[in-house]
Amino acid sequence: MTTILKLGGSVITDKDRAETLDDAALEAAAEAIGNALARGQAADLVVVHGGGSFGHVNASDHGVSTTQGSHDVAALHDIHGAMKALNGFVLSRLLAADVPAVPVHPLSAGARTGDGSLELNAAAVTTFLGEGFVPVLHGDVIAHEGAGVTIVSGDEIVTDLATALEADRIGLCSTVPGVLDGEDAVIERIDDYGAVESVLGASDSTDVTGGMAAKVRALLGLEASASIFGPEALEAFLAGERPGTTIG
Amino acid sequence: MTTILKLGGSVITDKDRAETLDDAALEAAAEAIGNALARGQAADLVVVHGGGSFGHVNASDHGVSTTQGSHDVAALHDIHGAMKALNGFVLSRLLAADVPAVPVHPLSAGARTGDGSLELNAAAVTTFLGEGFVPVLHGDVIAHEGAGVTIVSGDEIVTDLATALEADRIGLCSTVPGVLDGEDAVIERIDDYGAVESVLGASDSTDVTGGMAAKVRALLGLEASASIFGPEALEAFLAGERPGTTIG
Numbered sequence: 495m496t497t498i499l500k501l502g503g504s505v506i507t508d509k510d511r512a513e514t515l516d517d518a519a520l521e522a523a524a525e526a527i528g529n530a531l532a533r534g535q536a537a538d539l540v541v542v543h544g545g546g547s548f549g550h551v552n553a554s555d556h557g558v559s560t561t562q563g564s565h566d567v568a569a570l571h572d573i574h575g576a577m578k579a580l581n582g583f584v585l586s587r588l589l590a591a592d593v594p595a596v597p598v599h600p601l602s603a604g605a606r607t608g609d610g611s612l613e614l615n616a617a618a619v620t621t622f623l624g625e626g627f628v629p630v631l632h633g634d635v636i637a638h639e640g641a642g643v644t645i646v647s648g649d650e651i652v653t654d655l656a657t658a659l660e661a662d663r664i665g666l667c668s669t670v671p672g673v674l675d676g677e678d679a680v681i682e683r684i685d686d687y688g689a690v691e692s693v694l695g696a697s698d699s700t701d702v703t704g705g706m707a708a709k710v711r712a713l714l715g716l717e718a719s720a721s722i723f724g725p726e727a728l729e730a731f732l733a734g735e736r737p738g739t740t741i742g
Numbered sequence: 743m744t745t746i747l748k749l750g751g752s753v754i755t756d757k758d759r760a761e762t763l764d765d766a767a768l769e770a771a772a773e774a775i776g777n778a779l780a781r782g783q784a785a786d787l788v789v790v791h792g793g794g795s796f797g798h799v800n801a802s803d804h805g806v807s808t809t810q811g812s813h814d815v816a817a818l819h820d821i822h823g824a825m826k827a828l829n830g831f832v833l834s835r836l837l838a839a840d841v842p843a844v845p846v847h848p849l850s851a852g853a854r855t856g857d858g859s860l861e862l863n864a865a866a867v868t869t870f871l872g873e874g875f876v877p878v879l880h881g882d883v884i885a886h887e888g889a890g891v892t893i894v895s896g897d898e899i900v901t902d903l904a905t906a907l908e909a910d911r912i913g914l915c916s917t918v919p920g921v922l923d924g925e926d927a928v929i930e931r932i933d934d935y936g937a938v939e940s941v942l943g944a945s946d947s948t949d950v951t952g953g954m955a956a957k958v959r960a961l962l963g964l965e966a967s968a969s970i971f972g973p974e975a976l977e978a979f980l981a982g983e984r985p986g987t988t989i990g
Contacts, residue, residue, distance in 0.1 A: 565874060567842040571833075574845075585819075594815040597822075602850035605869035615863035621853035621885035626813060637869035 496538040496623065497663040499527070499732070500652045503544025503633070504669045505725055506584065512551045513576060520587050523667065523728055528591030530732035531628075538623045540655060541588070541595070544648035545633040548580040549573060553635075553645050560650070561610065563641025570643050573635045574601055581632050588630065596627045600634040600646050608639040612646060616658040623659075631655070649705075653712045656720075664720035665731045666709065671724040672738030673706060683740045687711055713741040744786040744871065745911040747775070747980070748900045751792025751881070752917045753973055754832065760799045761824060768835050771915065771976060776839030778980035779876075786871045788903060789836070789843070792896035793881040796828040797821060801883075801893050808898070809858065811889025818891050821883045822849055829880050836878065844875045848882040848894050856887040860894060864906040871907075879903070897953075901960045904968075912968035913979045914957065919972040920986030921954060931988045935959055961989040 501523055508514040530536045545553070553559065556569035564570070581597055588595035604614035619629045631651050638644040649666075656664050672680035675693050684690050687710060694707040706722075713720040721731055723738025730737045749771055756762040778784045793801070801807065804817035812818070829845055836843035852862035867877045881896040897914075904912050920928035923941050932938050935958060942955040954970075961968040969979055971986030978985045 567837065567844065567875065570844060570875075571837070589815065589819070596815065596818060597850070599847055599850045602845070602847045602866055603863065605865040613865050615851065615865060617853040617861050617863060618850055618885050621887055624887060625885060625890050627815065627818075627885070637866050637873060637875070639869055639872060642873050 495663070496540070496659050496661045497536045497665065497732070498540045498542065498652055498656055498659070498661045499536075500648055500666045501541065501543040501584070502666065502668045503546030503549065503648065505667055506543060507546030507548060507580065509547050511547060513548050513579070515580070515583055519725060520584065523725060524587040524591040524593065526728040526732065527588065528593050530729065531593060533733075535734065536732045539628050540619060540623065540659070541584075541628060541630045542648050542651050542655070543580070543584050543630070543632045545577055545580065548576040549633050549645075552576045558635065558643065558645055560645045560647060563638050563644045565642035570635050573645070577632050577634050581630065584632075585630060588628070594627045595630045596622055598622070598629045598631050600631060600636055600651060604636060606636055606638040606641075606644060606646075610638070610644075612636070612650060612654050614651065614654050614658070616655065619655065620659065649709055649712060653716060656716050656718060661718055664713070664716065664718055666720065666722045667725055667728050667731075668722055669724065671727065672722050673710060673741075681739050684710060684714070685742065687714055710741055716742060718742070743911070744788070744907050744909045745784045745913065745980070746788045746790065746900055746904055746907070746909045747784075748896055748914045749789065749791040749832070750914065750916045751794030751797065751896065753915055754791060755794025755796060755828065757795050759795055761796050761827070763828070763831055767973060768832065771973060772835040772839040772841065774976040774980065775836065776841050778977065779841060781981075783982065784980045787876050788867060788871065788907070788909075789832075789876060789878045790896050790899050790903070791828070791832050791878070791880045793825055793828065796824040797881050797893075800824045806883065806891065806893055808893045808895060811886050811892045813890035818883050821893070825880050825882050829878065832880075833878060836876070842875045843878045844870055846870070846877045846879050848879060848884055848899060852884060854884055854886040854889075854892060854894075858886070860884070860898060860902050862899065862902050862906070864903065867903065868907065897957055897960060901964060904964050904966060909966055912961070912964065912966055914968065914970045915973055915976050915979075916970055917972065919975065920970050921958060921989075929987050932958060932962070933990065935962055958989055964990060966990070
């Protein structure tokens with residue numbers, strides 16, 4: 495039973511201040527994970543975290559995105575260094591909560607081919623899982639054939655790993671309690687993008703909802719169903735419940 | 743024309759003091775590499791460095807070796823953290839010498855299967871090379887099926903990558919000017935392990951020569967010939983010469 499848990503960058507960092515941790519939120523999430531493991535829940539767990547104010551600020555300063563590449567080695571080190579710093583904070587809080595967390599950096603683990611498709615090697619992740627560790631991945635820069643380096647987002651890593659590991663459960667811990675409809679109520683289940691397109695498309699200009707539309711579309715393409723929920727529902731998700739919005 | 747250059751841990755660190763850099767030696771090596779690149783030499787270059795007093799002290803404190811594993815997450819972080827710190831120093835000196843160096847951490851890039859064989863994914867390394875960067879790898883801890891984590895040495899990474907990349911030139915920059923015979927003279931060429939076994943075996947109890955015997959054996963198994971030389975010959979090697987001992 496493999497679970498992939500994404501901790502949104504906006505959950506664990508202060509999105510309004512460059513390279514600022516939301517330490518209370520991160521510690522609460524780490525504690526929820528530690529409690530679940532202590533209860534024998536979420537046995538084969540992979541954690542993926544976003545960039546929040548660490549990754550996005552540096553990436554946008556250097557004009558690097560998932561498609562816009564750079565050959566500037568200083569840009570690479572700024573973005574990768576910021577993400578490693580955030581990953582170090584996440585690891586330290588998880589270790590303090592007795593989670594046997596180990597870092598797996600996407601930059602070292604794979605690359606994009608010329609058409610932009612992600613080739614992430616999962617050998618480290620699967621072997622660490624088998625040995626009882628909790629691999630922790632993150633949004634990162636990654637070598638991109640013909641483009642230098644581009645960004646790989648935490649969400650892209652989640653969908654890539656979900657397929658590679660044949661994950662049974664996928665959870666996205668976000669700042670919102672789920673995918674919201676036009677009246678800000680949580681939509682319980684989404685099986686079909688067309689049915690919610692008008693709602694998600696309506697406020698497509700805001701980053702959060704634009705991100706949400708992309709998340710929903712990617713998650714609908716997976717074998718396993720996924721949950722999108724808020725931090726207060728993390729323990730429930732790890733206990734096997736389906737809080738927030740279930741997708742697919 | 744792909745070149746793999748190993749900077750020995752004993753070259754770039756003070757082996758007698760825990761976690762102590764030999765900064766003068768490291769800066770000289772970085773400058774030699776920067777000069778070679780500026781002259782258009784060693785176009786597709788991969789750098790691998792050993793652990794020296796960073797990796798070995800931590801590994802032996804925790805009783806972890808290439809075959810003796812550990813499931814202790816604190817041991818993993820001690821060893822991996824020390825090697826990442828050393829890698830950070832190597833990167834910073836290379837960047838200062840205008841070498842577009844990028845870190846590729848073996849822990850993230852692969853694993854050992856149950857029989858101990860190393861499966862290191864080379865996608866990041868090959869894509870970075872194609873985009874004009876210089877990937878820098880290092881000895882590390884790595885997930886090992888059935889054993890937790892074990893050590894992967896810089897030498898093992900060199901031989902693994904040499905095959906994966908079909909490297910044309912392999913250089914091991916060591917503290918000695920080459921493989922020495924019974925009278926401490928540099929042996930110019932070794933084609934056959936049997937012919938030098940008595941010399942290398944004679945002082946097999948010392949770490950340096952024990953390491954040398956293992957190096958020679960592994961390098962003889964490669965397609966390309968390899969050079970073992972001292973720091974003073976690094977520029978000559980990068981310029982295309984064959985200083986020190988040529989193996990295979």
